[in-house]
Amino acid sequence: MSINTFGHLFRVTTWGESHGPALGATVDGCPPGVPITEDAIQHWLDRRKPGQSKYTTQRREADAVRILSGVFEGQTTGTPVQLMIENTDQRSKDYGDIAEKFRPGHADITYWQKYGIRDYRGGGRSSARETAARVAAGGLARAAVAALAPDVEIKGYMTRIGAHEIDRERFDWAQIDENPFWTPDAHAAQTWAGYLDGLRKSGNSVGAVVEVVARGLPAGLGAPVYGKLDTDLAAAMMSINAVKGVEIGEGMAAATLTGEDNADEIFMGNDGQPVYSSNHSGGILGGISTGQDVVVRFAVKPTSSILKTRQTITKAGKATDIVTKGRHDPCVGIRAVPVGEAMMACVILDHLLLHRGQVGENRGAIG
Numbered sequence: 001m002s003i004n005t006f007g008h009l010f011r012v013t014t015w016g017e018s019h020g021p022a023l024g025a026t027v028d029g030c031p032p033g034v035p036i037t038e039d040a041i042q043h044w045l046d047r048r049k050p051g052q053s054k055y056t057t058q059r060r061e062a063d064a065v066r067i068l069s070g071v072f073e074g075q076t077t078g079t080p081v082q083l084m085i086e087n088t089d090q091r092s093k094d095y096g097d098i099a100e101k102f103r104p105g106h107a108d109i110t111y112w113q114k115y116g117i118r119d120y121r122g123g124g125r126s127s128a129r130e131t132a133a134r135v136a137a138g139g140l141a142r143a144a145v146a147a148l149a150p151d152v153e154i155k156g157y158m159t160r161i162g163a164h165e166i167d168r169e170r171f172d173w174a175q176i177d178e179n180p181f182w183t184p185d186a187h188a189a190q191t192w193a194g195y196l197d198g199l200r201k202s203g204n205s206v207g208a209v210v211e212v213v214a215r216g217l218p219a220g221l222g223a224p225v226y227g228k229l230d231t232d233l234a235a236a237m238m239s240i241n242a243v244k245g246v247e248i249g250e251g252m253a254a255a256t257l258t259g260e261d262n263a264d265e266i267f268m269g270n271d272g273q274p275v276y277s278s279n280h281s282g283g284i285l286g287g288i289s290t291g292q293d294v295v296v297r298f299a300v301k302p303t304s305s306i307l308k309t310r311q312t313i314t315k316a317g318k319a320t321d322i323v324t325k326g327r328h329d330p331c332v333g334i335r336a337v338p339v340g341e342a343m344m345a346c347v348i349l350d351h352l353l354l355h356r357g358q359v360g361e362n363r364g365a366i367g
Helices: 038-048 092-098 108-115 128-148 173-178 186-202 229-238 251-256 333-358
Strands: 011-016 022-028 065-069 081-086 153-161 208-215 243-248 266-268 274-276 294-300 310-313 319-322
Touching: 011 128, 022 128, 038 065, 038 128, 038 333, 081 128, 128 333, 153 173, 153 186, 153 333, 173 186, 208 333, 229 243, 229 294, 229 333, 243 251, 294 333
Parallel strands: none
Antiparallel strands: 011 022, 022 081, 065 081, 153 208, 208 294, 243 294, 266 274, 310 319
């Protein structure tokens, strides 16, 4: 299985399976001299790890990260950084009944058709467990971004569970870390709790929408045509397990706007820098950051592993039914929030390094 690496200068290769002994990431291209510790990376992994509330899978994993290389005396050396997370709470026996069956909505059938072999214990590489490695790499990326562009802040949150959406009039940044759904709407969090609890008890699941914002980003990141910042962001978010759609700025809603409504008018600010009347572009024009907030949104499908009988076939092609046992998220979108943040951090760092390598400082003065 090839293509387990993403990034241009900051390159992340993830490895390992859901029910193997360990998983992790090999990170190449991180600048030297970035202050980093296992504890700093662990902070972000703790936001993603399972079993933190009744609304996520009850698999109990410490997700304890170890730095095996590329760091000396608390700083990166510029050589590859190897990050490892041991699996400690696998229950492979939960998957014995599906060894010969394909779970509807899962990658079981496509992995089998392509490779002729699949790790049915939790899905192997197709499991959401793989995203722990991305979050570890994202923790390193955040540290490097803080060193290169200290004004940048990356924050993710949920805006929808199923048919239930937040009220943006009640948007409160301070609420995001105060509820198990990472949502900025405290009222929505209360509604979602009852709704998701009912789904969980019935053995069902639901999808979600996650929004990730990068604030304080300088103008000039990204390049025309094939090096667009939004191209890499879309690819990064789309690569997350269970993601089925990605939007930048207005996204699909831009099709409902007129040119007059969609154009973000430009003015000179008191500090001599451009300011915009709105941010329909999501902070990116022509693939290059404007200096506004970069806004990315992605849709996560319902968890396919549910305690509901579904029709399927066996590897022999015989009709059968299936009920997926084990411990699963009733809404995988909850734990996708820190994953989206990690992917944003990796892409932003990659483009900071690309920009520094080709241009250095921005060359076009205004005023």
